[in-house]
Amino acid sequence: MTELPCKLTLDQWDRRYDALVAGGLREPSYGGPLGRHVDDGNLRLCKLQMDDSPAALRLWNFLLSEEDRLADARRRGARLVGVLKDLGTVPVMAYSLDRVVAFYPDGAWWIPCVMEQSDGLLAIADRLGVDESFCPVRAMLGAFESQAHFPIPDLLIASVGATCDDLSAIAQRLEGMGHPIFWWEIPHRRPPEAGEDAVHLPGGCVAPAAQVAFVRDELERVRQCLARFAGQELTDARLAEGIGRANRVRRLLGQLRQMAYSAPAAPLPALEMLIAEMLAIHFCSDQNECMAVLGELVEEARRRERAGVGAVAPEAVRVFWLNPVADLRAMNVLEDAGGRVCGTEYLFSHALDPIDEDVPPTEALARSALADLMVGSPIDRAERVCRDMRAFGAEALVISRIPGASHCSLEGAIIGEVVRQRLGVPVVEVEVPPLTDAMEPTLRTRLEALVETVRDGRTP
Numbered sequence: 001m002t003e004l005p006c007k008l009t010l011d012q013w014d015r016r017y018d019a020l021v022a023g024g025l026r027e028p029s030y031g032g033p034l035g036r037h038v039d040d041g042n043l044r045l046c047k048l049q050m051d052d053s054p055a056a057l058r059l060w061n062f063l064l065s066e067e068d069r070l071a072d073a074r075r076r077g078a079r080l081v082g083v084l085k086d087l088g089t090v091p092v093m094a095y096s097l098d099r100v101v102a103f104y105p106d107g108a109w110w111i112p113c114v115m116e117q118s119d120g121l122l123a124i125a126d127r128l129g130v131d132e133s134f135c136p137v138r139a140m141l142g143a144f145e146s147q148a149h150f151p152i153p154d155l156l157i158a159s160v161g162a163t164c165d166d167l168s169a170i171a172q173r174l175e176g177m178g179h180p181i182f183w184w185e186i187p188h189r190r191p192p193e194a195g196e197d198a199v200h201l202p203g204g205c206v207a208p209a210a211q212v213a214f215v216r217d218e219l220e221r222v223r224q225c226l227a228r229f230a231g232q233e234l235t236d237a238r239l240a241e242g243i244g245r246a247n248r249v250r251r252l253l254g255q256l257r258q259m260a261y262s263a264p265a266a267p268l269p270a271l272e273m274l275i276a277e278m279l280a281i282h283f284c285s286d287q288n289e290c291m292a293v294l295g296e297l298v299e300e301a302r303r304r305e306r307a308g309v310g311a312v313a314p315e316a317v318r319v320f321w322l323n324p325v326a327d328l329r330a331m332n333v334l335e336d337a338g339g340r341v342c343g344t345e346y347l348f349s350h351a352l353d354p355i356d357e358d359v360p361p362t363e364a365l366a367r368s369a370l371a372d373l374m375v376g377s378p379i380d381r382a383e384r385v386c387r388d389m390r391a392f393g394a395e396a397l398v399i400s401r402i403p404g405a406s407h408c409s410l411e412g413a414i415i416g417e418v419v420r421q422r423l424g425v426p427v428v429e430v431e432v433p434p435l436t437d438a439m440e441p442t443l444r445t446r447l448e449a450l451v452e453t454v455r456d457g458r459t460p
């Protein structure tokens with residue numbers, strides 16, 4: 001019989017860990033009690049409620065051991081590539097090579113939250129002239145300056161062009177600080193004109209064939225850069241294998257999302273699902289282990305679904321969540337307020353959609369890069385949100401604003417309006433800073449009001 005899933009505080013988790021170990025739990029090398037990560041400064045764990053499954057334990061340990069994993073990879077002779085902004089394309093190329101590990105330094109975005117600002121990264125960014133008028137990605141500058149987090153990559157590759165102002169400005173500042181960057185251009189995706197050759201992209205958007213060809217040429221430059229860097233030819237065969245492995249990750253995530261967002265009782269909580277989705281962009285620096293972690297989550301979700309048990313009450317209001325939260329705790333708050341996540345667009349849906357495998361690899365990667373919802377019109381993003389909301393039966397939309405983020409200033413309002421008109425569901429826009437403690441009552445009240453609105457409108 002499957003036990004009823006529940007959420008545990010950190011202290012409760014450490015007691016459960018002891019019981020699991022006594023019961024014969026087998027763990028990978030990075031396993032251990034979650035409480036030890038607090039000693040490394042990850043103070044936010046003390047305020048989170050985490051799923052009680054061994055699969056979730058492995059997920060958290062995998063996430064929180066990434067800096068050690070990167071340092072270890074360097075010690076073992078691997079070369080490190082820091083990828084900026086494209087969220088999901090260049091890492092597929094880098095992981096097609098031997099002894100190359102790629103990661104997103106932009107992920108420093110979450111360090112002020114996870115370390116409850118004890119890291120001082122935002123203060124360093126302030127001193128470097130990148131203040132709170134920028135989004136939390138400015139923490140990356142602090143991480144490069146302090147060198148106290150991820151190892152400084154041997155190569156940096158960044159996409160520019162149809163990129164948000166925050167990342168462009170911060171990446172330029174980074175280069176000015178003495179970290180050379182290989183730039184490649186991603187154009188603003190436009191609709192094909194009448195009679196113009198067009199290409200259907202993964203995820204449902206359509207782009208002019210000329211734009212796909214342009215991105216393909218840009219990625220050819222990236223391919224040559226990576227091959228020189230690694231001292232290996234990055235052949236089509238290698239790239240095709242790399243795409244195949246990335247697609248295995250994406251398919252596992254597809255299964256997980258399907259169960260988590262459509263089952264009558266969500267088999268996994270929103271917080272663990274957010275972290276699982278994040279693994280898609282660079283595999284948390286270990287592609288094989290990423291597949292193992294996701295495989296175990298899929299098994300757990302399947303077990304719970306078959307047993308008809310969920311991590312969240314079946315009557316919870318089905319919410320589609322737009323944009324990642326700067327404070328992970330917000331996902332707990334939603335569920336405490338009576339909601340559950342049924343669909344997401346965390347700025348990287350293109351990293352979740354399978355890459356085409358029936359065309360040459362750089363063509364496939366170009367289509368995938370151009371499918372990024374952030375490089376086109378917000379209307380394209382709104383269309384995708386509406387489609388996924390219908391597919392997952394979402395009853396409301398939460399637009400989670402990111403403080404200082406240039407892409408949030410108008411886009412949320414546009415997407416909210418489209419969703420209201422098309423689906424007639426309630427929409428709420430909330431701002432989630434890296435630490436929500438001071439405003440948690442407000443956030444909770446707004447989410448509770450949304451939940452009540454939906455419940456009142458349900459047909460008896």
Ligand code: SF4
Binds near residue numbers: 136347404405
């Ligand atoms: S959160 Fe928005 S503004 Fe900040 S780096 Fe990401 S896309 Fe750019």
